[in-house]
Every structure is written in structure tokens, then in C-alpha cells.
Amino acid sequence: MSSSIYLNSKDVFLDTVNSKDYIQLDRVSTIYQSLKDSIKKPLKMILLYGKPGTGKSMFLTKLYNDLSSDQEVHIYKTPILDESEFYKTLAQDIFSTKYNGELNFTQFMKIVDSISLDSIPVVLLDEAQLYSDILMEKIRLLSDTRTIKFVITLHKTEKEDLIAKEHFQTRIWESIELENASPIELKIYIQKKLMKANCFDTANMFTNKSVNKIFKLTNGNYRDTNKLLYTLFDIYTSYDENHQLSSIGTTYVPSKLIEMSAIHTGLINA
Amino acid sequence: MLNTRDLEQRWLRYKIKSYVPYFTILISTVIISAIIYTFLNSDKKETTYIPEKTNKAPTKAPITKEVVLNTPKAPIVKETPEVKSINSKEPPVIISKVQEKKLSNVKDDSLKLAPSLGFMKNIQHATLPYYKEEPTKKHEKISKIVEETQEIEPQESIQEIVVIEKEEEKEEAQQINIKRRDDSNDIRDIIKRFKKNNNPALSLFVAKKYYELGEYHKAYNYALITNQIDRDIDASWIIFTKSLVKLNQKDMAIKTLKKYLESSHSGSAKILLDEIVSGKFK
Numbered sequence: 428m429s430s431s432i433y434l435n436s437k438d439v440f441l442d443t444v445n446s447k448d449y450i451q452l453d454r455v456s457t458i459y460q461s462l463k464d465s466i467k468k469p470l471k472m473i474l475l476y477g478k479p480g481t482g483k484s485m486f487l488t489k490l491y492n493d494l495s496s497d498q499e500v501h502i503y504k505t506p507i508l509d510e511s512e513f514y515k516t517l518a519q520d521i522f523s524t525k526y527n528g529e530l531n532f533t534q535f536m537k538i539v540d541s542i543s544l545d546s547i548p549v550v551l552l553d554e555a556q557l558y559s560d561i562l563m564e565k566i567r568l569l570s571d572t573r574t575i576k577f578v579i580t581l582h583k584t585e586k587e588d589l590i591a592k593e594h595f596q597t598r599i600w601e602s603i604e605l606e607n608a609s610p611i612e613l614k615i616y617i618q619k620k621l622m623k624a625n626c627f628d629t630a631n632m633f634t635n636k637s638v639n640k641i642f643k644l645t646n647g648n649y650r651d652t653n654k655l656l657y658t659l660f661d662i663y664t665s666y667d668e669n670h671q672l673s674s675i676g677t678t679y680v681p682s683k684l685i686e687m688s689a690i691h692t693g694l695i696n697a
Numbered sequence: 698m699l700n701t702r703d704l705e706q707r708w709l710r711y712k713i714k715s716y717v718p719y720f721t722i723l724i725s726t727v728i729i730s731a732i733i734y735t736f737l738n739s740d741k742k743e744t745t746y747i748p749e750k751t752n753k754a755p756t757k758a759p760i761t762k763e764v765v766l767n768t769p770k771a772p773i774v775k776e777t778p779e780v781k782s783i784n785s786k787e788p789p790v791i792i793s794k795v796q797e798k799k800l801s802n803v804k805d806d807s808l809k810l811a812p813s814l815g816f817m818k819n820i821q822h823a824t825l826p827y828y829k830e831e832p833t834k835k836h837e838k839i840s841k842i843v844e845e846t847q848e849i850e851p852q853e854s855i856q857e858i859v860v861i862e863k864e865e866e867k868e869e870a871q872q873i874n875i876k877r878r879d880d881s882n883d884i885r886d887i888i889k890r891f892k893k894n895n896n897p898a899l900s901l902f903v904a905k906k907y908y909e910l911g912e913y914h915k916a917y918n919y920a921l922i923t924n925q926i927d928r929d930i931d932a933s934w935i936i937f938t939k940s941l942v943k944l945n946q947k948d949m950a951i952k953t954l955k956k957y958l959e960s961s962h963s964g965s966a967k968i969l970l971d972e973i974v975s976g977k978f979k
Contacts, residue, residue: 658699665699687708691699697711 433667436629437660439620440653444484444504446492450619452612455482458603462490465601466549466578471570476581477605480650483580486605487551490578499548506557513562521548521575532565539574547576555579607647614638616649617656628677629660637680644689651694658688897926897933904936913943931963938966942973 465473477483484504491502501520507513514535518524522542526534552558558566570577583604608616614633621630633641645651662684666672675681689695884906891899904919920937923930934957941950954970957963972978 661699662701662704665701668698669701671701683708686711687701687704690707690711691704695711697707697714 432626432628433660433663435624436621436626437657437664439624439626440657440660442650442653442657444488446485446489448620448623449485449489450616450623452608452615452619454612455605458605459486459489462486462578462603463493465603466490466494466576468601469573470601471573471576472567472600473576473578474581474600474602475578475605476583476602478583478607478648480648481605481607482649483582483605484553485649487553487578487580491551494549498546499544500551501548502551502553504553506552506554508557508559508562510559510562510565517550517575521550532568536569536572539569539572544574547574549576549578552577552579554582556581608642608649608652609647610635610639610642613642613645613647613652617641617652632678632680634679637682637685640682640685644685644694651692654692655685655688655694658691659684662687662691895926897923897930900926901930901933901936904933904940908936908940908943913940916940917944929961931961931965934963934966935969938969938973939978942978947973 462473462475475483475486487502487504491500494500499521501517503516507516511529511531514530514532515526518526518530518535518538521544522538524538524542526538552566555563566577566579569575614635617633617638618630621627621633641652641655645655659680663672663675666675675684686695690697884903887899887903887906890896891903900919900923904916904923906916907913907919908916916936917940920933920940923933924937927933934954938950938954938957941947941953951970951973954966954973958966958970969978
């Protein structure tokens, strides 16, 4: 195997949120479909939550790409923490109204009332746990008007659970939880990802044993897995360049290399 | 590019660290198992020690006197041939000095060694009914036994044997010494057990042993103890009266036997009484 294969494989696991890199897994596909269905329903808000690295941002990006051709969708991957800026951005993106100076909630509501839209626009807000409680309350009030549909993602921590409780408990909303992958899903994820980039040889190197080892270290977290495998192929590249590949073998991924990658990425505290 | 060497070293350190608990567990398990093994072994040695000793005893205990007395008068010992076998080991010396006729009876029997421990075990587990049943069996055999005792047992021969033993002692002092130690060890062991469980079979055995060793006073005492625990043991009364005779208390012996015969119909007791009265048993 040439070093280019390892380089290509390494690049596959770069930690980027690109809807093209989205890997269809049975369970994830089901969840995604239910999310799409939820958007069609007359729900005020949709809450997407899960631990960091479970693919929430990827979901949101994928949803944006899929929906944008059919309906008006706006995605905000980085939270707009300033309240006025938030209203101004929405007024410009949804209602094409450019507002100079400070824009408060009342003024923004006037804009919302004054302009009628053909369809309800969907606003996707990533990392919503970073928004202030006051702003979250305003977003809730805004969704109550049914003029804008919000899909928000939250990290599932105690604090975020509290936010969800306070702001969305009494509202009509759908909540979807994203979880870490199981060992089988993780194997499919790794292999599909590699095969998508035509790295068939490296994809075949992941036996059940090596995937289980990876699962043990990452607990099925997609982000950690990506980081680990990126380092793993980095190590492979180094060995290849030093002509030491024969010492580690290329038929399967040895536990030693996985552990070395984990040490380098900090998953193992050595 | 990654520094794989450094990473490998870090990995090696991590591996060693990760195996430390397993090594600790393994080493501690080995140590614990070794301790348990040695402990169990020491236990085994202790238990096997006694049988070894007792096995040696018969081989190194060639006292014909013992044998002669044992065979006819110790009905507890089921295997009378065993005792005779001891004789067979030593006959060359004995035959030369003891009357050949007397020993011919002993010679005729099969050759078997009687390990004293097995014998003791039998006694230990024996229950009192065992003795109660004996007299009925004895009735059938007793006449034969008496005949044997009459032929083999004369005191003269015993004295002669004792003389022979003394001569042997000079020649093979070690052998005899070992024998005596084993006997006394046996007795001590049995006395210990008797003190624990008060089994009359054990005290009777001790009485018999002392009688065989010529320690009639002790034999008398243990026979008395046995009688106090159980009045119906025939063999105990016999040893008791025999010891009395040996202690020059013939009248007392006759009196005791008569009293005993009033309450029991022991054939062997009757025969012994006749022998004492007639002077055959001295």
C-alpha cells in the first residue's frame, strides 16, 4: 500500500462538518427522517440534543442542505449572542429588512407582523446552549407566533437539560436525542467513510477486534473516533515514510497503533 | 509528521503501567497458593506420620510373648492370625529355645502383619454392642482358644522368651528399643483419645497393652476404669482378674470373677476362673 492511501485515509477523518461526509447509518437515518417529518408538522420548535460529538451539527448541516432547495431555511452555526444583532440578522435574512441601529424584540415583532411570508421559514440554531436565558425566552415567544419555525441543537448536560426544561417544557415541541454509535455502527461508520473516499484497503483493515478497541477508547463518539483515526493514519504515514510498515503490518490495525493514537490524542492518559 | 519513536516509548510505558495490577494480582495469587500448598502439605505430613510409625511397629516388634498372650485372650482383635504373623517373623530365634510343640500351633497360621493403627481405629469406632455380642461368638470359639492358651501360654515359656529377648537386646538392641517406643507411643495416643471421648474400648485396649507389657498395675487400673464405664465387657473383667493374679491377689481375682459370673454367663470368665483356681494361670 502506498503512503497516498494512508494520507487519503487520514484526510477522511478530518474533523469538519460537511454534509457530503454524512454517513448513513440505519439508526441515524431513522432519526434524520423523523426530524425531517417533524419540520413538516405544525410544531413551534424542534429540539435536537445529545452529547458533544454525536453529530448534531452534522445533522443540522445535512438538514439545511436537504431542505434549502424546497423551502426557506436559515442556518446559524455560530450563535449570535448579542440580542439586537440576533434580531437584525433574522430581519435581514428572513424579512430582507436591513435595520440600522439597535433593534429590540418589540421592534422586531413589528417587522414580523408587517411582512407576511408565503411559507414558514425554518431557522436552524446550532449550539443553542450558548444563548442567554433571556434571548431563549424571546426565541420561544417568537416561535409561539408561528411565523418562524426554530430547530435548535443543545449539548446534553445538566445545564442544558435545565434550559430545555425551562423554555420548552410547556411548548409544543419535538425533541430528538442523538447518541453515540454502537460498536457495529462504529465499524460501518469507519468503513463507509473510508470507502466513500475509495480507501478500500484501509477500510478492510478494520476488523471487529480493532473496532472494539476503538469503541472502548472513544465510547462510540464520532468526534473522538475521527480524531483517533486521523492520528492513526498519521502514524501509518510516518511508518510508511520511514519504511517501517513491515514491522507493524498492513492486514489489520494492531491494538498497539490504536493505543498509540489514543495516547497522542489524549484519549489515553499515559 | 509524528514522532513515532517517542510515541512508541510512551506506549511502552503505558503498557507496562497497565500490566502492573495484573502482575501484582498474579504474584499475590502465586504467593497465597504457595502458602496454602505448604500449609496443606504440612497437614498431610502430620496425618501420615502416625501410620508410618505404626506400620513400622509390627515389623520391629518381634516379641513373641506379646503374641502369645494376645492371640488367645484378646477377642477384640478379630484378626488373630495377624498377631501370629509377628511370631512368624521371629521364629528362628524362638524355635531354638522355646518348645517346638508350643510354637507349632502358631506356625500353622497364615502369615500376616498387624498394623497397630488399623487395629486402634477399629477399636475407636467400636461400639459397646460389639462387646456384648462377643460372648455369644466366644462360646463357640472359647474352648479352642483355651486349648491354645493351655498349650502355648505356660509362664515358663514366657520367661524363656523374655530371656531370649534380653539376649536379642544385646545383639539387636536398636530393634527392640524402637519397638518399645512405638508401643508406648500407641498407648499414649490411645490414652489421649480415651481422655477425650471416654470410650471403654480404648481404656480396655490400654489395659490389655499394659498387661502385655507386664505393667499389671496399670493394666489393673485401666481394666477397673473400663468396668466402671461399662460393667458388661467380658474382656475387661478378664484382664482385670488376670492383672490381680499377676499382682499376687489371686483370692481377690477369684472372688471378683465369681461375682462377675453371678451376673453374666461368660464362658471365658468361667474358664479363666477354673484356670486360676487349678493353678494353671499364675
